[in-house]
Amino acid sequence: MSSPPTDPADTSPEPSDATPSHSWPARILVALLAGVAGVAGSFAVASFTPAFVAGPIAGFLARRLPGAVITFAIVVLGDFGDQLNVLTALGIATLLFAGATLVGQRADRALGGTVSGPVVAAAVLAVAYAVTGAPLPSLAAGVAAGLVAAVADLVAVRGFPAIDGDAAQPGRRRVLAAIASALPLVLGGYALGARADSQSASSASSTLDVGEPWAVPEVDAMLAQASEQSLAVAGLEPLVSDSFYQVDINSTDPALDAADWSLSVTGAVDEEVTYSYEEIARMEMEHRFVSLRCVGEPLNGRKLDNAVWTGVSIMDLVEPAGVDDGCCVMFRAADGFYEEFPLSALRDGFLAIGMNGQILPRGHGYPARALIPGHWGEINVKWIDEIEILDRPADGYWEKRGWHGTGPVNTVAKLWVDNRLDDGRIEVAGHAYAGTRDVERVEVSTDGGATWADAELSERLPGTDVWRQWVYRYEPPGGEHEVVVRATDGTGTLQPEDEASAFPNGASGWVSKTLRP
Numbered sequence: 001m002s003s004p005p006t007d008p009a010d011t012s013p014e015p016s017d018a019t020p021s022h023s024w025p026a027r028i029l030v031a032l033l034a035g036v037a038g039v040a041g042s043f044a045v046a047s048f049t050p051a052f053v054a055g056p057i058a059g060f061l062a063r064r065l066p067g068a069v070i071t072f073a074i075v076v077l078g079d080f081g082d083q084l085n086v087l088t089a090l091g092i093a094t095l096l097f098a099g100a101t102l103v104g105q106r107a108d109r110a111l112g113g114t115v116s117g118p119v120v121a122a123a124v125l126a127v128a129y130a131v132t133g134a135p136l137p138s139l140a141a142g143v144a145a146g147l148v149a150a151v152a153d154l155v156a157v158r159g160f161p162a163i164d165g166d167a168a169q170p171g172r173r174r175v176l177a178a179i180a181s182a183l184p185l186v187l188g189g190y191a192l193g194a195r196a197d198s199q200s201a202s203s204a205s206s207t208l209d210v211g212e213p214w215a216v217p218e219v220d221a222m223l224a225q226a227s228e229q230s231l232a233v234a235g236l237e238p239l240v241s242d243s244f245y246q247v248d249i250n251s252t253d254p255a256l257d258a259a260d261w262s263l264s265v266t267g268a269v270d271e272e273v274t275y276s277y278e279e280i281a282r283m284e285m286e287h288r289f290v291s292l293r294c295v296g297e298p299l300n301g302r303k304l305d306n307a308v309w310t311g312v313s314i315m316d317l318v319e320p321a322g323v324d325d326g327c328c329v330m331f332r333a334a335d336g337f338y339e340e341f342p343l344s345a346l347r348d349g350f351l352a353i354g355m356n357g358q359i360l361p362r363g364h365g366y367p368a369r370a371l372i373p374g375h376w377g378e379i380n381v382k383w384i385d386e387i388e389i390l391d392r393p394a395d396g397y398w399e400k401r402g403w404h405g406t407g408p409v410n411t412v413a414k415l416w417v418d419n420r421l422d423d424g425r426i427e428v429a430g431h432a433y434a435g436t437r438d439v440e441r442v443e444v445s446t447d448g449g450a451t452w453a454d455a456e457l458s459e460r461l462p463g464t465d466v467w468r469q470w471v472y473r474y475e476p477p478g479g480e481h482e483v484v485v486r487a488t489d490g491t492g493t494l495q496p497e498d499e500a501s502a503f504p505n506g507a508s509g510w511v512s513k514t515l516r517p
């Protein structure tokens with residue numbers, strides 16, 4: 001190894017002197033730091049939307065992975081699978097930008113340059129643009145990566161005593177300079193992106209003057225009714241969920257603007273019809289309680305929630321197109337998701353633009369989502385932009401991956417809460433849901449299923465697709481005992497006892513839990 005010059009002023013600005021002395025590890029480290037800064041630059045402008053460089057990569061992974069891997073991620077890893085996918089996508093984005101940085105640096109040297117920043121910026125911008133097709137976030141990625149590369153080069157060429165010490169090698173100088181420049185970029189980029197993300201929910205619709213049809217006294221009254229009818233049980237989620245679960249094929253949700261959005265009815269119709277957001281928002285609004293449950297959740301999982309939704313009947317949108325001989329319908333959405341189901345299920349379908357008295361949040365499908373009563377969550381398509389009438393059946397996104405999630409939900413009674421009361425009793429409680437069949441009865445056994453007693457149910461909320469809460473209090477037997485719950489739907493059918501995991505038809509069986517006084 002050659003020893004570096006002791007006086008930085010003696011360093012020749014010739015690239016031929018600076019270049020050979022820094023090693024490959026240093027070069028790769030600098031490129032990785034430029035890559036990280038580039039990712040942060042992209043996030044600063046795009047926030048967590050598909051224009052963020054990691055978004056399309058995570059989507060690509062989720063779409064290309066074999067169905068079995070996806071099923072494993074959903075059933076075994078749960079939400080951790082999503083996080084793993086995002087982390088992998090972030091890693092790949094960083095590596096892509098680092099690769100572009102190395103290529104940019106090499107090209108710059110070949111051109112005889114000393115400061116590779118501008119060429120690196122161009123290379124990273126090109127890669128980001130190829131991944132996202134979004135100019136501004138790509139530019140920010142390029143500028144951030146270019147800055148890191150430029151600072152590293154400048155410091156290596158000119159020397160910089162403050163971080164140089166007296167015996168640092170140019171390679172180490174470059175790495176230190178890259179760290180010093182990447183750190184503020186990453187922190188600043190993260191802060192900017194996170195701020196934009198929290199604002200993006202409703203701002204997009206401000207250009208349209210449609211009023212707030214979801215913020216009306218009728219909705220307030222429904223929310224009040226739900227809160228009054230909710231059972232007073234500590235720790236039990238009320239009848240309108242405090243926090244509504246979210247399931248998406250992508251890690252980044254579409255960030256749509258209602259002003260640019262439209263919904264088309266296409267396919268086997270007399271005449272295709274397209275609606276603007278304004279047209280829909282000016283129609284007569286309905287307000288409905290509707291519960292949703294994901295087919296991929298475990299038996300006693302938490303992907304079951306309820307809200308007040310504001311919107312219009314889907315048939316009011318579809319009928320003007322003239323549907324005579326369709327068998328099925330395919331919903332298509334702006335995130336590339338699509339689901340198919342029988343036309344008959346569309347009859348009571350709902351198109352929601354509001355949720356719990358607010359504009360529909362981005363995460364739940366802004367500007368509009370479908371709600372199909374009693375069916376698994378997956379056909380309740382968010383960010384919907386096309387209703388295609390089909391004359392023969394086809395597979396939806398999840399059915400192509402082996403799931404059977406387009407039909408009616410399974411009946412379930414969840415056991416979500418067990419409290420020890422002051423008087424020594426145990427209080428068990430949860431929610432029960434049977435889609436449009438409705439919940440008629442919930443029974444509880446405290447002896448592993450040998451004997452059963454009726455639980456108290458929350459009063460029915462209006463609607464055809466709404467969950468209920470149940471609660472049961474009992475004197476605990478001496479020690480450890482097994483509590484089992486089961487629901488009976490409105491047709492008198494008992495929730496099946498046979499156990500099955502979520503894949504492919506939705507979890508089934510009776511929820512049970514071993515408790516101690």
Ligand SMILES: Nc1nc2c(c(=O)[nH]1)N[C@H]1C(S)=C(S)[C@@H](COP(=O)(O)O)O[C@H]1N2
Pocket residue numbers: 244245246247248249250292293294295333334335337363364365376377378379380381382383384
């Ligand atoms: N466009 C689109 N719609 C979608 C999905 C999706 O990934 N993309 N996920 C579906 C699934 S699997 C479920 S369970 C529900 C969940 O709705 P939520 O996220 O509002 O709770 O949305 C459905 N609609």
Ligand SMILES: [Mo]
Pocket residue numbers: 247293294295296377378
């Ligand atoms: Mo789902």
